Amino acid sequence: MRVWRLAVGVLLALSAARAFAQDPLPSWNEGPRKAAIVDFVHRVTTEGGRDYVAPADRIATFDNDGTLWAEQPMYFQLIFCIAEVKRLAPQHPEWKTQEPFASILKGDVSHALAGGDKALLQIVAAASFGITKAEFDARVKEFLSSATHPRFHVPYTDLVYQPMLELLAYLRANGFKTYIVSGGGVDFMRVFALEKYGVPNEQVIGSMGKLKWVMHGTTPEQIKLPEILFIDDGPGKAMAIENIIGKRPIAAFGNSNGDLEMLQWTCAGEGARLCMFIHHTDAEREWAYDRDSKIGTLSTGLDVATKMGWPVMDMRADWKVVFAFQAH
Amino acid sequence: MRVWRLAVGVLLALSAARAFAQDPLPSWNEGPRKAAIVDFVHRVTTEGGRDYVAPADRIATFDNDGTLWAEQPMYFQLIFCIAEVKRLAPQHPEWKTQEPFASILKGDVSHALAGGDKALLQIVAAASFGITKAEFDARVKEFLSSATHPRFHVPYTDLVYQPMLELLAYLRANGFKTYIVSGGGVDFMRVFALEKYGVPNEQVIGSMGKLKWVMHGTTPEQIKLPEILFIDDGPGKAMAIENIIGKRPIAAFGNSNGDLEMLQWTCAGEGARLCMFIHHTDAEREWAYDRDSKIGTLSTGLDVATKMGWPVMDMRADWKVVFAFQAH
Numbered sequence: 214m215r216v217w218r219l220a221v222g223v224l225l226a227l228s229a230a231r232a233f234a235q236d237p238l239p240s241w242n243e244g245p246r247k248a249a250i251v252d253f254v255h256r257v258t259t260e261g262g263r264d265y266v267a268p269a270d271r272i273a274t275f276d277n278d279g280t281l282w283a284e285q286p287m288y289f290q291l292i293f294c295i296a297e298v299k300r301l302a303p304q305h306p307e308w309k310t311q312e313p314f315a316s317i318l319k320g321d322v323s324h325a326l327a328g329g330d331k332a333l334l335q336i337v338a339a340a341s342f343g344i345t346k347a348e349f350d351a352r353v354k355e356f357l358s359s360a361t362h363p364r365f366h367v368p369y370t371d372l373v374y375q376p377m378l379e380l381l382a383y384l385r386a387n388g389f390k391t392y393i394v395s396g397g398g399v400d401f402m403r404v405f406a407l408e409k410y411g412v413p414n415e416q417v418i419g420s421m422g423k424l425k426w427v428m429h430g431t432t433p434e435q436i437k438l439p440e441i442l443f444i445d446d447g448p449g450k451a452m453a454i455e456n457i458i459g460k461r462p463i464a465a466f467g468n469s470n471g472d473l474e475m476l477q478w479t480c481a482g483e484g485a486r487l488c489m490f491i492h493h494t495d496a497e498r499e500w501a502y503d504r505d506s507k508i509g510t511l512s513t514g515l516d517v518a519t520k521m522g523w524p525v526m527d528m529r530a531d532w533k534v535v536f537a538f539q540a541h
Numbered sequence: 542m543r544v545w546r547l548a549v550g551v552l553l554a555l556s557a558a559r560a561f562a563q564d565p566l567p568s569w570n571e572g573p574r575k576a577a578i579v580d581f582v583h584r585v586t587t588e589g590g591r592d593y594v595a596p597a598d599r600i601a602t603f604d605n606d607g608t609l610w611a612e613q614p615m616y617f618q619l620i621f622c623i624a625e626v627k628r629l630a631p632q633h634p635e636w637k638t639q640e641p642f643a644s645i646l647k648g649d650v651s652h653a654l655a656g657g658d659k660a661l662l663q664i665v666a667a668a669s670f671g672i673t674k675a676e677f678d679a680r681v682k683e684f685l686s687s688a689t690h691p692r693f694h695v696p697y698t699d700l701v702y703q704p705m706l707e708l709l710a711y712l713r714a715n716g717f718k719t720y721i722v723s724g725g726g727v728d729f730m731r732v733f734a735l736e737k738y739g740v741p742n743e744q745v746i747g748s749m750g751k752l753k754w755v756m757h758g759t760t761p762e763q764i765k766l767p768e769i770l771f772i773d774d775g776p777g778k779a780m781a782i783e784n785i786i787g788k789r790p791i792a793a794f795g796n797s798n799g800d801l802e803m804l805q806w807t808c809a810g811e812g813a814r815l816c817m818f819i820h821h822t823d824a825e826r827e828w829a830y831d832r833d834s835k836i837g838t839l840s841t842g843l844d845v846a847t848k849m850g851w852p853v854m855d856m857r858a859d860w861k862v863v864f865a866f867q868a869h
Binding site: 269346390399403413414415417421423424426428431432433435442443448451452455456457458459460474477478481520521 | 597674718727731741742743745749751752754756759760761763770771776779780783784785786787788802805806809848849
């Protein structure tokens with residue numbers, strides 16, 4: 214009996230291992246999008262094949278907000294910055310009468326954000342101005358370890374998409390170098406990108422601020438300034454890819470109009486390419502939004518994807534699980 | 542007899558192999574600088590040792606001009622740009638009367654450069670303005686394959702320093718990621734960095750220009766603009782390291798004041814660090830220059846190195862060979 218049980222156990226284990234080996238994307242439902250990914254990876258990794266790409270050129274770029282983790286009801290980095298404005302307010306009595314801070318302190322965030330990009334930059338700057346990156350890192354870590362999402366009541370980093378984690382790992386297992394190319398602040402993302410996404414700092418590209426060089430005796434410091442060096446969004450993403458990576462990606466993933474140029478740039482290259490938008494179609498497990506959303510607007514992007522025949526990932530149809538905590 | 546010869550041959554081969562294994566830097570003379578490098582690498586790679594550094598954090602940064610290849614009588618990229626101005630002059634009749642171009646066309650380069658940074662940027666822009674990176678690459682390749690250095694009469698890429706190639710390879714063999722962090726244009730360096738230095742595009746950081754996004758039907762292009770996005774020199778090198786690599790290097794190599802902040806930033810980190818200036822002391826095989834040179838000035842940098850106790854590489858004393866073609 215025991216021998217039989219052992220044999221059955223071994224067979225079951227072998228079969229599970231084979232199933233895993235055969236399905237590197239277990240949270241993706243079978244269908245055209247999953248097939249497009251697997252087929253693409255097969256083509257670019259088949260030595261001697263027409264579409265073979267050497268490992269050094271297997272570059273895949275991912276947007277972050279709305280592509281690797283959620284972005285509703287607003288960008289998590291903005292939620293962090295607003296929390297920081299509240300926390301730092303006692304040191305800034307002038308904020309009581311100064312917009313956009315006054316509205317935030319009164320609890321009226323939408324009025325604060327009505328000030329547009331200028332207000333946004335002021336809020337972002339307030340959360341990091343005049344400190345080193347190490348100090349900024351500590352603030353972000355404290356926030357990520359203590360704050361919870363208003364709808365799901367879990368830490369923000371639990372709102373990473375399980376199927377996208379599998380996709381990142383699958384591409385890396387096939388020799389890809391995976392990059393984040395996001396409009397978010399590069400310093401903010403680097404606090405959790407390695408632990409949550411397996412992406413090291415040097416493969417995280419984002420919006421960047423200017424730094425000020427200060428010497429304390431023989432010890433240098435770099436202090437964050439409230440001046441933008443580079444906004445990594447729209448055509449800026451394609452430009453950052455050229456300037457920083459210096460290789461054209463062969464695969465790119467995004468979810469909003471701000472990712473369109475990155476996908477266009479990627480898919481205009483020769484040979485096999487994969488450009489995919491994540492379409493947020495799942496109000497129940499996540500959110501459903503596209504053309505009319507203030508955050509993560511997807512309109513022109515969707516039109517171009519249709520015209521170009523790019524696969525558009527349908528969250529409701531294509532993902533078995535959205536967040537790992539929902540799998541229980 | 543034959544058996545003996547074979548045995549002696551095998552012993553000689555083994556001994557040569559051991560010598561190579563024992564000396565990864567054969568073009569470096571024994572002495573304190575070579576010892577400092579080998580000792581540093583040993584310390585950061587010894588597992589369990591006090592100074593052990595995980596491979597992911599073994600970042601080494603190298604300046605290019607004057608550190609990995611020569612930079613006299615002037616930066617090779619500038620020589621390329623001047624050649625391009627001459628080549629493109631027929632398409633720009635206005636240059637005949639417009640400085641700095643007029644002086645270049647008359648053969649008076651020093652007068653053209655007397656216009657300072659503004660003139661320099663105009664010359665650099667003229668060689669790349671309004672074309673794609675692919676077109677720019679083709680121009681650089683053509684130059685590098687046809688032009689020769691005025692003193693050594695060899696292609697410019699033959700003026701890479703053999704001992705530094707060995708150092709790059711030695712560090713990589715010990716798990717380091719080697720980066721170029723140079724004031725030179727990132728596009729210019731990427732044309733030869735992989736072939737000559739073994740450094741892939743994504744590990745080449747340099748000065749960057751803005752790009753313009755243009756759609757031709759469904760095909761995008763990025764066109765080089767004559768606007769600077771970022772000058773990668775001085776404190777800018779430390780800033781680029783923070784923004785692009787996001788990890789503090791543990792080793793840095795430079796040769797001029799423009800590299801000082803990169804070395805200061807590197808050596809201000811905790812644990813074992815190696816910061817080294819290349820001192821050009823060899824008028825015979827290369828050039829001898831430091832404090833009073835217009836190109837690659839090394840004055841404050843030398844003072845700080847002395848004060849901090851950083852090893853200063855003495856080209857004349859420390860290198861058996863400077864350029865590979867001189868080894869014959």
